[in-house]
Amino acid sequence: MTKPRRTLLISLLVVLALGLAWLFLRTTPPVVPDAIKHGYGKALEQARNGQPGAARVLYQQLGRPDLSDSRRIRLLAELHNYPSPQALKLADAGLHHATPEVREAAIAAVLGLVPARQRSLLIGPLLDDEVQSVRFAAVTALLGLSPDEQGLYFGPLQQVIDEYTQVLKAQPENVEAQYQLARLYLHNANLAQAQQTLEHALSLQPDNLQAVILQLEVLDRQGQSEAARQLLAKQLQAQQDSAYLQHALGMWLLHHDQSEFALLGLSRAVELEPNNAGYRYDLATTLHSEEELEAAQKQLEEIVQRQPANRKARVLLIKYWKESGQLQNVQILLAQLEQQNPDDPALQQGL
Numbered sequence: 001m002t003k004p005r006r007t008l009l010i011s012l013l014v015v016l017a018l019g020l021a022w023l024f025l026r027t028t029p030p031v032v033p034d035a036i037k038h039g040y041g042k043a044l045e046q047a048r049n050g051q052p053g054a055a056r057v058l059y060q061q062l063g064r065p066d067l068s069d070s071r072r073i074r075l076l077a078e079l080h081n082y083p084s085p086q087a088l089k090l091a092d093a094g095l096h097h098a099t100p101e102v103r104e105a106a107i108a109a110v111l112g113l114v115p116a117r118q119r120s121l122l123i124g125p126l127l128d129d130e131v132q133s134v135r136f137a138a139v140t141a142l143l144g145l146s147p148d149e150q151g152l153y154f155g156p157l158q159q160v161i162d163e164y165t166q167v168l169k170a171q172p173e174n175v176e177a178q179y180q181l182a183r184l185y186l187h188n189a190n191l192a193q194a195q196q197t198l199e200h201a202l203s204l205q206p207d208n209l210q211a212v213i214l215q216l217e218v219l220d221r222q223g224q225s226e227a228a229r230q231l232l233a234k235q236l237q238a239q240q241d242s243a244y245l246q247h248a249l250g251m252w253l254l255h256h257d258q259s260e261f262a263l264l265g266l267s268r269a270v271e272l273e274p275n276n277a278g279y280r281y282d283l284a285t286t287l288h289s290e291e292e293l294e295a296a297q298k299q300l301e302e303i304v305q306r307q308p309a310n311r312k313a314r315v316l317l318i319k320y321w322k323e324s325g326q327l328q329n330v331q332i333l334l335a336q337l338e339q340q341n342p343d344d345p346a347l348q349q350g351l
Helices: 003-027 040-051 053-064 071-078 085-095 100-113 116-128 132-142 145-167 173-188 191-204 209-221 225-238 243-255 259-272 275-288 293-305 310-324 326-342
Strands: none
Touching: 003 132, 003 145, 003 310, 040 053, 040 071, 053 071, 053 085, 071 085, 071 100, 085 100, 085 116, 085 225, 100 132, 100 259, 132 145, 132 191, 145 173, 173 191, 173 326, 191 209, 209 225, 209 243, 225 243, 243 259, 259 275, 275 293, 275 310, 310 326
16 A cells, blocks of 8 residues: 555544544533432522522533423522523523523523613524514513614514514403503503503403503503502502502502602502512612611511522612611621622622
């Protein structure tokens, strides 16, 4: 055999060997250590309870290639309390997952991790997803964004909104479908159509509070504040012990610059539903705006005590304590936050 032929043969064998090695590595799943493989339950518990090391084990589990879809969905639901560049990578990986339900869960995770102006960059590509339910989930996540915030996805978003609208219009007797349809009309500032759709939804189910509260917004946007007030009063008369309505009353009064009266509704909502962290958080921020600083801090303390993983309340409480010079309390909460998630942006920014 001549030297050139021998060289060519050797080269071909090397290429073949490399190809076989690549194929082997590609088809052989990576080995997951037993400690991580059997750590799902503990990771979920740590994440939900805000225990030390929660972010680390949460990221480990979400990084597993062998994790079941149902478990991945549950873990993605906890990710918003543990923001970091790594968390964002994991959420983005979820957006590209093969299973539609995981992609939808990742959309929800992104909403809790990034501000409105960044959402379209991550979620926008899913407006072209092959699965309709994922496209519609992307639409829902982007509703309410300004044209500037929608950016390059302004056109694609409108196209999928039109598609979603037609699907929902075909379900006239479905209250939830009519509610979602009204949200689409509201996004496009089709206020008369939104109002008509909500009236139809409430004719089907008069006590649907989601539709009632959305109707308040539509009426306000049409300049019919008195009609909105009468609607709210009528609903409250029928359901005085509804925490949802009491909270809505407080937020409506707050929107209309009546924060002193808003406190009554927000306080009543917390009294009726003490475990609702969202209601308590809104009460705290309203108390703070009324310069009732100690009362605001107590509400946030209650949230953190009941829900140690609640990062939003923890970060705001740190801010309020800083304002009032309670630096010892600040250090305690910062130390707990660092134990939960040492890569939290609040720590990196020197909160």
